[in-house]
Amino acid sequence: MSTLHIDHVSRWFGNVVAVNDITMSIGPGVTGLLGPNGAGKSTLINMMGGFLDPSTGKVTLDGEPVWRNESVYRSIGVVPEREAMYDFLTGREFVVANAELQGLGAAEAQRALATVEMEYAQDRKIATYSKGMRQRVKMASALVHEPSVLLLDEPFNGMDPRQRMQLMELLRRMGAEGRTVLFSSHILEEVEQLASHIEVIVAGRHAASGDFRRIRRLMTDRPHRYLVRSSDDRELAAALIADPSTAGIEVDAVDGGLRIQAVDFGRFTELLPKVARERGIRLLTVSPSDESLESVFSYLVAA
Amino acid sequence: MYDPTVARLTYRALLGRRRAAILFLLPGLLLIIAAAVRAINGADDQVAADLLGGFALATMVPLIGVIAGTGAIGPEIDDGSIVYLLSKPVKRPTIIITKLIVAIAVTMAFSAVPTLIAGFILNGNGQQVAVAYTVAALVASIAYSALFLLLGTISRHAVVIGLVYALVWEALFGSLIAGARTLSVQQWALALAEKVTGEGLISSDVALPTATVLLVVVTLGATWFAGHKLRTLTLAGEE
Structure with a gap:
């Protein structure tokens, strides 16, 4: 069980404030990070994942800082939004490489590929994959070391309804297992179907927090x-x-x-x-x- | 300090891309020219030294260094796929050193080896010319790889800057301004080549001790700085 603490975190790029004094804790279960495009969700997730240093404030995972601390990646799995992912490898080679970088091997990679149901295409080059297939292989690469924290940036983008359902089911299961799962989305329905807890970000600020009924009511009333x-x-x-x-x-x-x-x-x-x-x-x-x-x-x- | 998985990914990225064709093209060209010169002119030590110095060391080695050095990391940073390396419990300097080793190996394989073969074709290694330029190419491969790997880490325009350095600075300014030659990997490498052949055929503007110190300082400095930059590399989102 792991908890991410975001403590008075701001991040600006030049004169543009992308994230403005956000404080929140992300605990076990599935949390949805909801906000319109450009709200600062990716910036926040990048800071949670240790890929960006906060301009002020700090992000910690169970008390350990995540910035400039490679050891946190033993417990964090990251599914980035960007598409690029060593297209010249096959899906299996890619996941095996990710497993090896975690100090694991082919057996763990195979299990992760089975979890995302990508075994049927694992020997094809990633360059030939559809967007949904890429997303699932990215998931496999993030799951290979069974992390206690999973960060996903817009994971449902470009997925067809069936793939979306499968991924939701998978994330729900991971949340039920006691993992801390955080995903971002700009689509309310997506978040509502999946997340037990929702954090809303608008224009870099923390706009609302709570379960989806409360957020839904705020939005329809x-x-x-x-x-x-x-x-x-x-x-x-x-x-x-x-x-x-x-x-x-x-x-x-x-x-x-x-x-x-x-x-x-x-x-x-x-x-x-x-x-x-x-x-x-x-x-x-x-x-x-x-x-x-x-x-x-x-x-x-x-x- | 060396991660075999990072190395494997880097090799495949380097040799699998289209620009890898240049890696085969330049050495191929050198060997064809060497064979043609030998066939037309016969064995001539001075011609051998001129060709190996003017084409192999002055053009081919830095170009291959640019491709291997920047290509070992630049594209991954540009397209963001480096996130799969950075999101692992692997020390950032390990990633840089592994990539440097791969870049050096590729540069050596595609520049020093063909230089040696071309030297033997040209004059059968008379007066140690082939060996001298091979030593120079090996040494230059290390320094170029480190420099261009650093460039690939800090700039999106690494290839252009690398080409400008290799072609404009080393070749053009180097021939016009004496001072520029002191700050030239090529001249440092030539200082070693000069040592191998003895006086006469090969000459460098930089004394051997100075050249050695500069080579070591540049290689270590660039590598350390690249590791430092990678530790603080930020991956901004798409927004």
């Missing part, structure tokens, strides 16, 4: 904004504002259309088509204007 265009904007506006699910409506005189702020998401989505049908108003555009993950996250930061 926020006010939703919509841009609606219809055959009769003003009549529609009058009908909608009469209902408590709508908190405010603005008529956009320049671009045309209504900017609606809904406070009860579920009720509003039922109300809008009903009102339009009853009054014979044609809906031309209904688009959520802040559904991008970034805005969801920035809402979380403010919360």
Whole structure:
């Protein structure tokens, strides 16, 4: 059982602050590191893995610093996001090399390949692998020494649904075995399906922390904004504002259309088509204007 | 201080890439020229010395040193695959020293060995010319490998910088400015070659003791610094 401690860690590159004063502990079980692209997830994972020194603060694994300390890799397994991985080797050669670098041998490599179900393609060159196959061989290389901590940067990127399910199952199993598994993702559903605990990072800051129900509630209970265009904007506006699910409506005189702020998401989505049908108003555009993950996250930061 | 797995990966990366073709091309060219010169001119010690000095030591050895030295580590750092070496309980200096040994072995195999063969083709090792230039190539292989391995560790433009050093600094400035010759691996290696043949055929601008000290200092210094840089190498994310 191992715990990673991130203690008031910041990291900047020149004038850009990538990670801003983050403190968290990652313990046994599966933890999801959630955040939009560019939020600083990779920077944080690189610091947890000892590949980047924090500008301030420190990262320790059970009290041992991870930066400039090669011995921590006996207990850490790393699955990097980047694709590059000795393409001129076969999958088996690659995993065997990783095993040897851990002081192990072909038997352990073979077991790791079996764990990720890559034995069928182990003698093909990595250059011929699909993205999902590469991901699984990377997993095998990280699992070969049965690490107590597993760090994965965007492990589901480029995987098809079946491969995704398999990897989730594998990570769930590793978490249940008492290993500390941390993976990053910018997709809420991925994190929700897998992680018992979620850490949310937005714009380099630690935005939220907790189990997925709490995070989910934070995300769905926020006010939703919509841009609606219809055959009769003003009549529609009058009908909608009469209902408590709508908190405010603005008529956009320049671009045309209504900017609606809904406070009860579920009720509003039922109300809008009903009102339009009853009054014979044609809906031309209904688009959520802040559904991008970034805005969801920035809402979380403010919360 | 030597890790066989790191060595195996490095050999395969070096010899498996397309640029490895140059490793075979240059020595092949040297042997063809040597055979042609011998066939047309007959055995001539001065011609042998000129060809081995002008082409083998001045051009081929540094070029192969650039390919082997930078290629032993540069591409891995560029594409990020070095993370698979760095995320292991292997000391960083061990990684550098292993890669240096591989780079030296490859440079020696592809430059010193063909130099010896070419020397024997040219004049049957008359006046020890073949052996002298082989010794010079062996010594230069060590220094070039260490220098270019360091370059590969600290710069993404290692190949370009290496080529500029080898071709512009050593060849061009070396022939124009006497001072540049003192800071030239080629001249240091020539000092040893001069010792082997005796006076006359081969001459270096650097005295042997100075050359020896500089070779040792540059090789050890570059290796130490590369190990130090690798310990603090940061792998930034893609964001």
